Amino acid sequence: xxxxxxxxxxxxxxxxxxxxxxxxxxxxxxxxxxxxxxxxxxxxxxxxxxxxxxxxxxxxxxxxxxxxxxxxxxxxxxxxxxxxxxxxxxxxxxxxxxxxxxxxxxxxxxxxxxxxxxxxxxxxxxxxxxxxxxxxxxxxxxxxxxxxxxxxxxxxxxxxxxxxxxxxxxxxx
Numbered sequence: 001x002x003x004x005x006x007x008x009x010x011x012x013x014x015x016x017x018x019x020x021x022x023x024x025x026x027x028x029x030x031x032x033x034x035x036x037x038x039x040x041x042x043x044x045x046x047x048x049x050x051x052x053x054x055x056x057x058x059x060x061x062x063x064x065x066x067x068x069x070x071x072x073x074x075x076x077x078x079x080x081x082x083x084x085x086x087x088x089x090x091x092x093x094x095x096x097x098x099x100x101x102x103x104x105x106x107x108x109x110x111x112x113x114x115x116x117x118x119x120x121x122x123x124x125x126x127x128x129x130x131x132x133x134x135x136x137x138x139x140x141x142x143x144x145x146x147x148x149x150x151x152x153x154x155x156x157x158x159x160x161x162x163x164x165x166x167x168x169x170x171x172x173x
Contacts, residue, residue: 032144035061035137036127040093040118043101049118051143057089058167059139060160063125065097066107068133070152075134077157079113085161088168095120097133136160140167 040049051059062078064071075094082092094117096104104117128137129148136149138160146163149156 032140032146034143035059035139035145036124038120038124038128040095040120043096043105043117043119045101045119051093051139054091054093055143056141057091058141058164059091059093059143060164061093061095061137061139063095063097063130063133063135064104065133066103067098071134072107074152074156075115076111076113077154078160079115081157081161082115085164085168088164090164090168092116093118095125097125097130138163 035051037050037052040051041047042049051061060078062075064075066072078092078094082090092115094115096117096119098104101119108115108117132150134149134152136147136156138146138149140146146167147159149159
């Protein structure tokens with residue numbers, strides 16, 4: 001089998017996985033607990049941020065890695081969504097889980113994405129139930145869980161858009 005054919009088969013298989021999203025789950029949080037007060041550190045480790053600093057705004061926390069194929073598709077889509085909704089108060093917190101933080105920075109630079117990127121202690125990541133990538137957690141304006149998404153499908157971005165617009169419209173007089 002020639003290299004071109006192998007590449008086409010690989011891309012077709014990848015497309016099927018991305019479209020079918022076998023690991024995808026979107027779950028409404030049953031009790032809508034408040035997101036724990038974990039500390040996110042900047043990619044370079046020089047700054048820290050707490051989730052509570054964004055109370056009053058809808059927040060999407062997305063976990064990704066440079067080696068994650070579906071993350072490479074989703075992150076640019078989320079960046080575009082952030083640009084579209086930032087005026088409504090929407091916050092996008094991207095959490096890179098690469099072992100080497102510089103790999104995440106190089107990946108963003110290669111795509112020309114300029115997003116704030118954070119790191120989270122591995123224990124906190126595990127405590128949040130992050131066991132698949134990409135993983136997204138949507139929080140309401142009070143910092144409570146709204147939805148949890150594991151895996152990639154284009155539906156995630158569309159659903160986050162809809163829910164954020166609903167949240168921000170509800171907060172307007």
